[in-house]
Amino acid sequence: MILENRMNITDSAELAYEEERISKKKAAQLFDNKLLDSIPAGKFDTLQAIHKYMFEDVFGFAGEIRTVNLAKSNFRFAPLMYLQAALDNIDKMPQSNFDEIVEEYVEMNIAHPFREGNGRSTRIWLDHILKNEIGKVVDWSKVDKEDYLLAMERSPIKDVEIKVLLKGALTDEINGREVYMKGIDQSYYYEGFTAFKTEEL
Template sequence: MVMKNKLGITNSAELARVEEKITKKAAKQLYDQGDISKVEVGTFTGLAAIHKYLFKDIYEFAGEIRQVNLAKDNFAFAPVMYLRPALAYIDKLPQTTFDEIIEKYVEMNVAHPFREGNGRSMRIWLDLILRQTLSKVVDWSKIEKEDYLLAMARSPIKDIELKYIIKHALTDKVDEREVFLKGIDQSYYYEGYVTYKVDDLV
């Protein structure tokens, strides 16, 4: 079943290609136009702003809390009826240390507030928290896809593995455009989108 979209696309492969192109261009614009500096750091409001920025031209629900229950690989994300209280709880979680930041990231992943595009939005959101608190960002190109996906799948039970791989990929190159753009490409690679390089899109 193809996600209902503003473009009227009914083929899932075509939608994936078009979505990748549009949202990567939006991510590039988010950085290049300085709009990323306007995002509220560490809150659901900030995450929703990122999601809307990336997906507003594709989905009506961009930036909006999902209205359906979601599950992936036999793991059920937060039920819709508990989602708003869960997001309010996450907003109040501390983010003063590396461990606290990753724990907050894990909680937001369990909440999975959007119908689509959670991971791509959340990785930008995580980098903004790390940048503000620790003057670090993740060099996502240093993290292997399978390592990351397995660590994320296990993180609701035990987050040590996730903390380890992210900590060893941190960089202090917080203002380098190349690091951000490489991170966007890697983020989409995690999701199976590999058609376009973000820096080639204009």
């Protein structure tokens, strides 16, 4: 199924290429223009702003809460009827240390609030929290793709794996453009535009 898009593209490969090209450019602008510096860390409103900015030139639903149920592999994300309550609860979660921040990240992944682009926008959101709360960010180039995907699949039941994986990749280069851009590139590598993409139920 090809998502309705602003370019009226009907070919999945072409849409994936344009989505990556445009949203990577917008993600870089988030950093270069310091657009995240003045907004609060860890709030859903902030994630919405990130998602809207990255994808508004691609999808009409950018920044809007999804209106369909989604699954990935054998995992179903938060059902629509509980989604708003889940987001409200995430906004109230503590985030004063690394473990609490990753727990918040895991819960946001379970919520999966957008129709597309959740992983990419949420990883920027996570680094924004880490930067503001503990003076660290993740060097995503040090996070193995398969280890990450498996750890995230298991994180709703046991989050130890994802905590160990991300803790080992922390860096204090919080203002390093190279680290940030490597993270953007890795986000698309993790997503892969493969069978691991979300499916509408």
